Amino acid sequence: MTNQPLSSSNPRVDLEYRRKKNVEEMRHQVISFTLMIFLTFIAFAVVALKGFTASFIVPFILLLAAVQVVFQLFYFMHMSHKGHEAPSMFLFTGLFLGLVIVLAFMTIIWW
Amino acid sequence: MQAEEKLTYETWPASPEKSTLEAKNKFLGFWLFLGGETVLFASLFATYLSLKDKVPDSTHHLAKDIFSVPLTLVATMLLLTSSLTSVYAMYHMKNFAFKKMMIWLGITVLLGFGFLGLEIYEFNHYVHEYGHTFTSSAFASAFYTLVGFHGAHVCFGLGWILALMIRNYKRGLNLYNAPKFYVASLYWHFIDVVWVFIFTVVYLMGMVG
Structure with missing residues (x-):
C-alpha cells in the first residue's frame, strides 16, 4: 500500500503546520474536557441540592448527559474529523x- | 506506507492510525464493534430501567437508599480525567513522541485502577451494609449486571492498554503499533461514554427516586 503523498515539496514546512494544527486540536480537547467537568458538576448539583422536582431533574440531567456524550464522540473520539x-x-x-x-x-x- | 517501515519524526504520517491498509481495517472494524456495544449496553440499560426498585418486600433497600453523591462524583471524575489523559497520549502519538505517549497512557491506567478500586469498594459496601446482593432482588440483579458489565469493560481496557504498553516498550512507535494504541484509546473513551449514562441514569436518577 503506497498512499499519503507528502503534501508539500518541503516536508519541514508541512511538519510545522501539522504540529501547530495538533496543538490547536489539543487546546479544543482541553476546552471540551473543561465543559464536560462543568456539566457533570451541574448534574450532580441539581440532584444534591434537593430544591428541584423530579420532573425537572430527570429530563435536565439526561440532556446534560447527551451533550457530554456528543463532546466525547466528536472531540475525544475524533468523529468530527474527515x-x-x-x-x-x-x-x-x-x-x-x-x-x-x-x-x-x-x-x-x-x- | 508499510507497517514495517522505520520512520522518523519527519516521515511520520499525519494520521498514523489510518495510513496502512491494516490500520484502516482495524479502524473500521473497531467502530462496527462499538456500534454493537452500544446495542448491548442499551439493552442492559433497558433491563435496569424496567426492573428499577422492583424488590420482593419492604425489607429490601431501594435505589434512593443506597447510592451516595460523593462516591459517584469521585468515580466520575477519575474516569472523565482518564479520558482526557488518553487524549493527551494520542496527541503525543501523532507527534511521534513515544515516551510522552507512554507516560500519559500510564497515568490513564492509574486513574482506571482508581476507578476500579472504588467500584469494588462500592459493591462490597452494598453487599455488607444493605444486603444488596446479585440474587437479592430483580432490582439488584439488573443493577449489578449493568454496572458490573461496565466495570468488566474497565478491567478489560486496563489489561489491553497495559499489554500494549509492555509489548511495545522497547519497540518504539511504528505504523504497526500506532493503530493498536489508537483503537485502545477509542475503547477507553467508549467506556467513559457508557459511564456518563450510568452515572446519570442509574446513580443520579436513582437518588431522585
Missing part, C-alpha cells in the same frame, strides 16, 4: 436500535 462516515453509520444505527429497545422495555412491556 473519514468517519462509516463509524457514524455504525454508531448511530447502534444508538437507534438501543433507543428502540429502551422504549420497548419501558412502555410496551410492563411488569
